[in-house]
Amino acid sequence: MRKKDFQIFAGTSNPSLATRISKALNLDLSAVDLNRFPDGEIDVKIQVDVRGSDVFIVQSTCPPVNENLMELLIMIDALRRASAERITAVIPYFGYARQDRKAEGRVPISAKLVANLITRAGADRVLTMDLHAAQIQGFFDIPVDHLYSAPVLIDYFKKKEMEPLCVLCCDVGGAKMARAYAKRLGGAGLAIIDKRRTGPSETEVAEVIGNVEGMNVIIVDDMISTGTSIAEAARVAADRGARSVRMTATHAVLCGKAMEKIEKSGVQEVVVTDTIPITGKERAWLKQLTVAPLLAEAIHRIHKSESVSSLFM
Ligand code: R5P
Secondary structure: OOOOOEEEEEOOOOHHHHHHHHHHOOOOOOOEEEEEOOOOOEEEEEOOOOOOOEEEEEOOOOOOHHHHHHHHHHHHHHHHHOOOOEEEEEEOOOOOOOOOOOOOOOOOOHHHHHHHHHHHHOOOEEEEEOOOOHHHHHHOOOOEEEEOOHHHHHHHHHOOOOOOEEEEEOOHHHHHHHHHHHHHOOOOEEEEEEEEEOOOOOEEEEEEEOOOOOOEEEEEEEEEOOOHHHHHHHHHHHHOOOOEEEEEEEEEOOOOOHHHHHHHHOOOEEEEEOOOOOOOHHHHHEEEEOOHHHHHHHHHHHHOOOOOHHHOO
């Protein structure tokens, strides 16, 4: 493959992360005009020559999910028709990921549909982070590099004095991730909430497996969406006698009354990453760590056709 050069484009979903990535790579973002036609359709014009280039598009499909997804698809189409040699969709937060199976009859598997759309639009590869379920990688028939934000978040907590420490996960599905956190936080305890989902934004805690009494608890999850899971987990930890409660998640989706629930939950600290931008009042409550150096390193290695597996930790 002729790789004339290497260019990074940013959609409108997360310009601050895209800028941090480009700075880490010592490369300016390539120019693209992203506008709306009067009827709301997305208008894309790539402003630079991309013929023969290895291009990367940074776009989280966070709220407004459908707008950001469509913008990504149209950018891929524009770059493909402009003869880019290879297109990598860098999707730090992959929306629709929770719709990854038929949990009941007559429902779609929207995560698979989105994977099909991205592929059919013309992406050659995907670089993403902390998919809600790692097996979503298999929904794509193109290579997917799946990174974890854990090294960044764990480094942060390691610097704190938190003994005796217990990692609490919000549901059984997160147990593997929580176990990895516990191990890398120096053999912390592990507790799991047996959560039952009773609706799109309602859950009911059935049982806690493990002991949080007298412990400094870190609740870990892949995302904070409505904030219900974290608020419930924090309440349960406090009820069971936790000494302190903190929370960490990769993706701060924060919809509906999430911030209100976080504020009322009594957690001492909420640590998230910048896969989704946070603004305004949320900034005062959330500690945001950047994953830009990790994504930049992966982009650099993909471009150079070097192994990225040492980054999958
Ligand atoms: C659930 O399976 C996920 O890992 C998260 O716990 C969940 O999506 C968070 O959503 P919410 O903030 O709406 O409870």
